[in-house]
Amino acid sequence: MDIGTALHKSVTSATAKWTKARKAAERSASAMQRYYRAPARETIREIAFAVMEQAYMKASANNTLPAAARQIMYQARPLILAAIGDNLDANYFTQTLLPDYLEEHPDKAASWDVVFDARGHLYEPHTGVKLPLGTLAVREYLRRCKAGVDVKLDEPREFDSGFPTYGTRNRFHTVLFIEKEGFAPLLERAKIAERFDLAVMSTKGVSTTAARTLIEKLGGARFLVLHDFDKAGFTIAATLKRNTRRYTFAVRPDVVDLGLRLTDVQGEDLESEPVGYKHPFNARNNLRLNGATVEETQFLVSDERRGIGRRIELNAFASDHFIEWLERKLESSGVKKVVPDDDVLTAAYRRAVFTNAINQQIRAAHEDAQKIAEKVKIPKGLRRSIDKLLKKSPAMSWDAALSEVAARSNGRRGGVG
Structure with missing residues (x-):
């Protein structure tokens, strides 16, 4: 190896080590700046937990109405910002802090109606039930699951008295x-x-x-x-x-x-809350095009040079x-209750009389049908008959199969779809 090559290798090696050390120091300094500039999330967490009940009560009108997660965040944010002096990450609040608080404080939050957006659905087979996977929908679904279904024969199914639309x-x-x-x-x-x-x-x-x-x-x-x-x-x-x-x-x-x-x-x-714009000039033009006034545009894009505003x-x-x-x-805006024209009211009145009359007949027939159902003999091999039908028609539900067996046994056609 000649002296030039050796010198180049030595300098390159030393420079590489110095560059690596300098970048490490810069990263460390940057990290320290971030540490001192923004409060630790543990600190934000403590403050958020301290004001959470106050924020929820304000958002929910003292727990008389449902409150969305972001509504609670908006009530908590000024209280948190007053303590930390920095911006609050909305997703961190709604997806981490609030769920953590609810989990860790069941004694306080058990009766709260906090609404999180539905993120997906559950579809039941045969029933047509489509459940949005949101807080209140899931809560009501589980309540009905726990309560069970009343299968007693004491409630006749009557015609709907409402006018079909x-x-x-x-x-x-x-x-x-x-x-x-x-x-x-x-x-x-x-x-x-x-x-x-x-x-x-x-x-x-x-x-x-x-x-x-x-x-x-x-x-x-x-x-x-x-x-x-x-x-x-x-x-x-x-x-x-x-x-x-x-x-x-x-x-x-x-x-x-x-x-x-x-x-x-x-x-x-x-x-x-503050908002940033990548292209503030275009944002202003877009706002004016879509109906914002000059004053509104100035509020929403308050500093075009820096690309910042409020929302x-x-x-x-x-x-x-x-x-x-x-x-x-x-x-x-003049929104009023709807009452249709006289021709519709006439048809609706006749339908209401018809519905009331036929519902009376249903209630009378229900008593006879109830006596028949209570005295009927359950056929032997009922389960075997249901299994046979399900094997023949895999898409059929067990209760549809049972209904068909019952219809055949009693000499009538019918069933559950």
Whole structure:
């Protein structure tokens, strides 16, 4: 090896070691800066746990209404930020801190109605039951599972006294479109759909092609759109009434923006949060295109040079505050109860008389049928007959097979589908 090669190797080796050491030191210094700049998550956890009950009670109107996880986060955030002086990761709160608190404090949280978004579904065979895997739906499903099914023969099945409808005709003229699915339990508890005779429709984010198809084809309906006060919210409202690359409206739907606006934010004293923009100039143009005012655009993109601004979610409302605000919005939009025309009322009255009469007959016949069922002799080999039918028709349920055996044994045709 000549002296030049040896010198180059020596210098390269020494430089590599120095570079490695320097980068390690930089990483260490960076880590220390992060450590001192942001509080440890154990500290955030302690503070969050300390204010969790207060935040939940505020969000749920003292445990009288369901509260979404993000609603609780919005009530807890200013209390936490006052202590840590830094931003709070919303997902860390809703997916880690809140579930941990619920698990570790069953004595305090046993009666809380905390709503987490459904993430998937359970489908039962034969029954048609579709269970969204969200907090309240699962809770109710398990309650019914535990309670069991009453199989006594003391309750006749009567005709439904309601007038049969499907879609808008004779049932509703308004659809409340909300960009978040997590509000469904709260709207149900407050009976918004029933009290205002409106349908409730929700999506996660921008509406799908299927949603736009429904909006266009659901004739005669007016769509009131609830959305966050942010760039995405204005986009959601605008695309419900504007042609897109994937969907062109043949008939423009009647869409009214009922979402959060700057006047709502100021009048309702809602908590805002910081937001960053990769392309702030484009964000401002997009907001103006989709209906935001100059003042709203300035609020949402407050510093175009640095690409920062503020936003407010519907989740910033406590549950009772949200319902009060929504009711005012619906009333000011002229939403009214539905009563159909005279021809429909005449047909509905005749049907109501018919239903009452036939239900009386059903109740009378029920007594005779109950006596027959109580005295019937259970056939020998019932299980064997059911097994034989299931082997022949694997898609059949056991109770459908049993119904068929019973119908044959008693000389009648019938069964459960």
